[in-house]
Amino acid sequence: MARNIVEFRNLKTYFYTEEGVVKAVNDVSFSIREGETVCVVGESGCGKSVTALSLMRLIQSPPGKIVGGEIIFDGRDILKLSDAEMRRIRGNEIGMIFQEPMTSLNPVLTIGDQLMEPLMLHKHMTKKEAWNKAIELIKQVGIPRAEQIMTSYPHELSGGMRQRIMIAMAISCDPKLLIADEPTTALDVTIQAQILDLLRRLKEEKKMALMLITHDLGIVAEMADYVVVMYAGKVIEEAPVRELFKNPKHPYTRGLLKAKPVIGRRQERLYTIPGQVPNPIDLGDFCYFSDRCEYTMDVCRKKMPPFVADENGHKVACWLYEGEWKK
Amino acid sequence: MERPTPTLDYRRKNKKRGGTSLWQDAFRRFIKNKYAILGLVILTFMILFAFIGPYFSPHQDVPDVTKANQPPSKEHWLGTDNLGRDVLLRLMLAGRISLTVGIAATLILLLIGVSLGAISGYYGGWVDVIIMRIADIIYAMPGLPILIVMGAIMSDLKIPPAHRIYYVMFILGIISWVGVARLVRSQILSLKEQEFMLATEVLGLRDSKKIIKHLFPNVLPTVIVAGTLGVASSIISESALSFLGLGVVPPTPSWGYMLSAANNMIDFAKRPWLWIPPGVAIMLTVLAINFVGDALRDAFDPRQKI
Ligand SMILES: Nc1ncnc2c1ncn2[C@@H]1O[C@H](COP(=O)(O)OP(=O)(O)OP(=O)(O)O)[C@@H](O)[C@H]1O
Ligand code: SF4
Ligand SMILES: [Mg+2]
DSSP: OOOEEEEEEEEEEEEEETTEEEEEEEEEEEEEETTOEEEEEOSTTSSHHHHHHHHHTOOOTTTEEEEEEEEEETTEEGGGSOHHHHHHHBTTTEEEEOSOTTTSSOTTSOHHHHHHHHHHHHSOOOHHHHHHHHHHHHHHTTOSOHHHHHTOOGGGSOHHHHHHHHHHHHHTTOOSEEEEESTTTTSOHHHHHHHHHHHHHHHHHHTOEEEEEESOHHHHHHHOSEEEEEETTEEEEEEEHHHHHHSOOSHHHHHHHHHSOOTTSOOSSOOOOSSOOOOOBSOOSSOTTTTTOTTOOHHHHHSOOOOEEOTTSOEEOOGGGHHHHTO | OOOOOTHHHHHHTTOOTTOOOHHHHHHHHHHTOHHHHHHHHHHHHHHHHHHTGGGGOSSOSSOOGGGTTOOOOSSSTTOBOTTOOBHHHHHHHHHHHHHHHHHHHHHHHHHHHHHHHHHHHHHOHHHHHHHHHHHHHHHHSOHHHHHHHHHHHHHHTTOOHHHHHHHHHHHHHHHTHHHHHHHHHHHHHHHHTSHHHHHHHHTTOOHHHIIIIIIHHHHHHHHHHHHHHHHHHHHHHHHHHHHTTOSSOTTSOOHHHHHHHSOSHHHHHHOHHHHHHHHHHHHHHHHHHHHHHHHHHHHTOTTSOO
16 A cells, blocks of 8 residues: 555644634644545635645744644655744645646746746756746646746736746655645536546656545536535545545535536535534534534534544544444 | 637737747736837937046036136037036936936835835735834935935035935935835735735746746836936936935036026026026936836736737
């Protein structure tokens, strides 16, 4: 079995705001293996981006702070590294792309300038080497006329092209892990499919692991090897993708799957999970989903369900499966 | 399929390989601007006029009362002043002072204003608080009284006239950086929140690189505009100081001083050769700097047409 490239162990990232402590990531543990695609899913505000930014150590402080846990990346605890060591990891060993390709590139610098930067910084290439490598990268992400693109400015490119450039930049130093935070949300559907194809192809070619954050289960089905479902700062279910789609356990995951429209099947209305994600401020010791869950029992409101694996390695945090734990 | 972007072709024709930097592109855009070239020509002329011109003058900058208040003639192209000195020569000598003060004071104010504003906006926290409180204090102090006090102190300390100009430049720079600092700070605050700055973090760039390469070009247009205004206002502030006898002291001339020396009705009505030349010199210089400043600002904005 492949080695873990990243391991989150009881990560806690809190934001100290005026309203109180926002436990954006509250005791999160999961891991990503070499070459694997892990999708992190959940509704808006459940802490997906904060988890990824914690791994990059880019939590804005104040108000944010990583208050506990460990993040083991390639054998090192990220949280114990110096700033200089961390900078050597960012862009070099871990690449990251964002949701908004329109604003992720500096408007006054040429594409070439921006693409060459990490190469010269991390790979110590000369300008000429970096230039050639950048051209190669542009071709690799499927944009024609690379030489011309090098001297263009971001506003001369379409959204899809910009996202490709962002990807080129993120993979330029052959990272072991690529984090993609909702990389296609801002793009239209056809471009979305192309970008996903590209990510999948590059992942194979470069043998990198991919941490794909999304709230689109269609993308999960298409891309993931392994799925982590988050809710209100906690991981509530995780399993290999087939297992999860075949046998979703947590009522929240089932709700998400039901909420997804199915082609060919007529539905009166799209199913949505009733209620809202609780604001993760000063939450007590109970199942955070209990307000919205249709199976809520007494115990759910009194104690937090533990996160337990079944014999297939399918983990879930829900009192409904208490019976299975004994085995 | 993604649509190709046809806009690229017409601009890229004459681009050479390696021409990827903002500065090269800015230069290309700059030299295509007619006003920029006009501005540059005027400025160059002014500088040559002021710094080289005096060597070609047949006259000496010494009083000769027998020739006082002569209108323009073959010998004195711009006439003479009330002490019989050649106005053209004095105009050139005055240009040295005014241009030096204007440009040096502006450089000082930009240096202080931009770096403090950038640090303040970028780092925030207590650094920001301290810098901005100092800025508030300086801003709250009325400029002219400070200049008057400083001028008086300089007179008291018997600072030699030749050195006073350096102090004047310095004082002008010190009291006027606040506006620029605030502008730069607020721009950096908003730029910092943009995703491309997060993207630079993600690439593992150093702070110095992030500020100089990524933030600075974005605030450059603001800085250029501030600088353009700074030169003009420094030249004018220096005039005010000289008028109050606190800037450069006679016999050293400056354009502002020449202008204000012609401050009586007779000079104004009967001897226009005393005040028109320095007025025109100030106007041309300020105009030229504005042309160059505007062109520079546009040149550094890649969204402008080439
Ligand atoms: N800078 C911040 N200050 C205060 N709270 C923050 C900050 N950043 C994030 N949070 C809080 O952390 C929680 C998780 O946010 P996060 O951005 O991780 O959500 P997400 O799962 O990525 O959602 P989305 O799908 O909308 O991107 C939210 O409740 C948010 O309010
Ligand atoms: S623990 Fe209880 S409330 Fe929570 S999801 Fe399971 S059944 Fe629902
Ligand atoms: Mg997010």
